[in-house]
Amino acid sequence: MGYFHHKRGGAGGEAMDIVHLDISPTNLLVTEDGFLKIIDFGIARARGQSFRDESAIPGKLSYMSPEQAARQRVDHRSDIFSLGIVLYEITVGKRLFKGPAGEVVKKLLEHKIEPPTFVRRGFPGALETAVMRCLERHPGDRYQSAYDLADDLEEFLREARLHSGPVKIARYLDELTLASGGERRPELISENE
Structure with a gap:
């Protein structure tokens, strides 16, 4: 995300300030090699661009930032809020904002989010701090950069001594493929197998 948020372009090489506006589980893709890719930039906007239909809010309501749901000015920190929703949901195992549209907007604007430790016992404090910082109501209180x-x-x-990375993720995906009746990818077979 940091890449497209801070991408430079144009004649003067100034930051384009690209905002995806639709960060959600369906727009996050894990490749076979274990890398996370953000897809579907169909509603993304660069600085100075506006929407043709100002009455419609682009994006998935359950993954919007409060400022996006309120049709206020958004910047890259809106995407950080949306990613915080995804992080909350995958680490807690519970949808954060669900229900009829009006109810979701009200929850987004009132912004009463239960910390993960209230929902899941033993939730790591450092992870909770990161997730909740993404979910701060005011953009200035969130992470200022995806980096x-x-x-x-x-x-x-x-x-936490949790080792991760593309190779481990690729092997995990390979195990899922095997479990569902698929074949192991030859490049992931170790010498011991």
């Missing part, structure tokens, strides 16, 4: 979030998540993984 800063990535640094904190990597530090959490190191301190």
Whole structure:
């Protein structure tokens, strides 16, 4: 995310300030090699671009930032909020914002989010801090860069001695493929197998 948020372009090489506006589980793809890709930039906007239909809110309501749901000005920190929703849901195992549209908007704007430790006993404190910082109501209180979030998540993984990375993820995907009757990818077979 940091890449497209801070991408430079145009004649002067200034930041384009690209905002995806639709970060959600369906737009996050894990490749066979274990890398996470953000897809579907169909509603993404660069600085200065507006929407043709101002009456419609682009994106999936359950994954919007409060400022996006309120039709206020958004920037890259809106995407960080949306990613925080995804992180909350995959680490807690519970949908954060669900229900009829009006109810979801009200929850987003009132912003009463139960911390993960209230929902799941034993939830790691450092991970909760990162997730809840993404979900701060005011953009200025959130991570100011996706790179800063990535640094904190990597530090959490190191301190918790949870080893991750593309190779481990690729092997895990391979195990899922085998479990569902598929074949093992030859490049993932170790010398001991």
